[in-house]
Amino acid sequence: MARNIGSRYTAHQILGRGSAGTVWAGEGPDGPVAVKLLREDLASDQELVGRFVQERTALLGLDHPHIVGVRDLVVDGNDLALVMDLIRGTDLRTRLDRERRLAPEAAVAIVADVADGLAVAHKAGVVHRDVKPENILLDMEGPLGPAGSHPALLTDFGVAKLIDTPRRTKSSRIIGTPDYLAPEIVEGLPPRAAVDIYALATVLYELLAGFTPFGGGHPGAVLRRHVTETVVPLPGIPDELWQLIVQCLAKAPASRLRASELGVRLRELLPMLAGMPPLDVDEPGTEPQPEPYREPTPEPAAEARRRGAVPLVPGAAPADSNRDTHTSMRVPAPDELAGGAHGTARAPRAPGQPRPGSARNKAGGRTSGASGPRPGGVSRAVRKRRITLGVAGLALAAALGVGGWLAVGDGESTPPARDSRHSTPTP
Numbered sequence: 001m002a003r004n005i006g007s008r009y010t011a012h013q014i015l016g017r018g019s020a021g022t023v024w025a026g027e028g029p030d031g032p033v034a035v036k037l038l039r040e041d042l043a044s045d046q047e048l049v050g051r052f053v054q055e056r057t058a059l060l061g062l063d064h065p066h067i068v069g070v071r072d073l074v075v076d077g078n079d080l081a082l083v084m085d086l087i088r089g090t091d092l093r094t095r096l097d098r099e100r101r102l103a104p105e106a107a108v109a110i111v112a113d114v115a116d117g118l119a120v121a122h123k124a125g126v127v128h129r130d131v132k133p134e135n136i137l138l139d140m141e142g143p144l145g146p147a148g149s150h151p152a153l154l155t156d157f158g159v160a161k162l163i164d165t166p167r168r169t170k171s172s173r174i175i176g177t178p179d180y181l182a183p184e185i186v187e188g189l190p191p192r193a194a195v196d197i198y199a200l201a202t203v204l205y206e207l208l209a210g211f212t213p214f215g216g217g218h219p220g221a222v223l224r225r226h227v228t229e230t231v232v233p234l235p236g237i238p239d240e241l242w243q244l245i246v247q248c249l250a251k252a253p254a255s256r257l258r259a260s261e262l263g264v265r266l267r268e269l270l271p272m273l274a275g276m277p278p279l280d281v282d283e284p285g286t287e288p289q290p291e292p293y294r295e296p297t298p299e300p301a302a303e304a305r306r307r308g309a310v311p312l313v314p315g316a317a318p319a320d321s322n323r324d325t326h327t328s329m330r331v332p333a334p335d336e337l338a339g340g341a342h343g344t345a346r347a348p349r350a351p352g353q354p355r356p357g358s359a360r361n362k363a364g365g366r367t368s369g370a371s372g373p374r375p376g377g378v379s380r381a382v383r384k385r386r387i388t389l390g391v392a393g394l395a396l397a398a399a400l401g402v403g404g405w406l407a408v409g410d411g412e413s414t415p416p417a418r419d420s421r422h423s424t425p426t427p
């Protein structure tokens with residue numbers, strides 16, 4: 001079913017659906033494009049439309065081999081759409097789901113690509129704010145790099161900021177994907193470039209380990225760990241690589257590397273990592289846990305369940321996914337925020353047991369998809385949801401003894417001050 005987007009573009013195939021809208025493959029005056037059509041409720045929000053137009057110049061100006069280029073922004077009646085380069089390949093989440101863990105060389109090559117893209121964005125004053133494997137596309141038509149990796153491109157620039165309008169986030173809300181949220185966001189500080197570094201280091205850890213460093217259990221518990229826990233070393237990881245991860249997961253944003261430096265340092269490690277097999281990491285488990293609350297989600301249309309970058313073979317289905325990543329979570333109770341009820345991702349587990357604390361392994365598996373549900377577990381929906389958590393921030397602040405959990409604001413134009421760990425929360 002084809003549809004027109006503005007006067008210049010036609011969308012003809014749904015590639016996937018995320019929290020902010022649906023991505024279509026389509027055609028424009030200059031050839032194939034991907035069109036991200038924002039959800040109707042977002043498109044009818046005048047404030048958001050205004051911001052969308054304001055962002056135009058910044059988004060259109062980002063031009064780099066490791067950034068999915070935004071070619072146009074369309075505001076047309078009820079349609080609000082980002083027109084992007086069409087990447088033929090898959091997203092990193094799909095690859096990670098398939099391989100479970102990547103060889104260090106491949107993981108580092110991918111993350112170095114993304115760091116290079118981020119360096120250009122940060123220099124232009126743009127913070128991504130939602131770096132995660134779903135937003136990293138692997139271009140199967142690009143040249144093969146180290147360990148047979150295809151070029152990685154970061155997509156979804158500007159989307160987190162767009163949907164984070166002041167009205168939506170007023171009264172203590174944060175938007176993001178819990179596993180990748182930097183501690184300063186949890187503490188209510190405005191997101192600066194260093195939040196992307198933290199998220200990217202989380203992705204690197206996840207590619208190597210098969211799970212995120214602070215994931216598992218209720219989102220409130222995940223957020224608490226970002227602020228209070230220290231990352232646990234991965235067995236067998238070369239020390240130089242581990243030190244980079246640790247530095248970029250520093251609680252203090254000013255202690256993290258800048259994107260350009262991270263890219264350089266990662267590439268320097270590539271020769272040493274050549275031929276190294278994936279790490280032999282035992283996923284941490286936890287004690288049995290109660291089912292987390294989930295908002296009832298309507299069954300998505302069958303075609304919309306399919307997602308993924310454009311299949312290489314014409315007519316083939318894109319990579320699957322049924323996840324509906326947009327969730328407005330209920331307010332977590334104080335004990336959930338403190339993590340007690342849902343445990344931690346790093347408690348010992350019985351051999352052969354999945355990691356119940358991981359969102360990846362929660363009950364209620366996929367309802368469709370080539371690979372089917374994982375044993376005991378789960379949909380990407382839980383793992384990757386963006387969350388909008390509300391006044392729970394106050395309870396979290398109390399549980400953590402940290403500053404308020406406030407609406408995230410602007411601030412991307414300012415690179416992180418090297419010594420500004422304790423800046424003032426946005427009012």
Ligand SMILES: Nc1ncnc2c1ncn2[C@@H]1O[C@H](COP(=O)(O)OP(=O)(O)OP(=O)(O)O)[C@@H](O)[C@H]1O
Pocket residue numbers: 015016017018019020021022023034036068084085086087088090091130134135137155156307308309310325326386
């Ligand atoms: N420029 C693109 N070219 C090809 N495929 C794309 C492009 N952008 C996104 N996709 C695909 O469309 C799907 C949906 O992307 P979208 O960004 O809407 O969701 P997401 O990032 O997975 O989730 P969320 O937005 O909730 O974080 C993804 O599977 C992605 O692979």
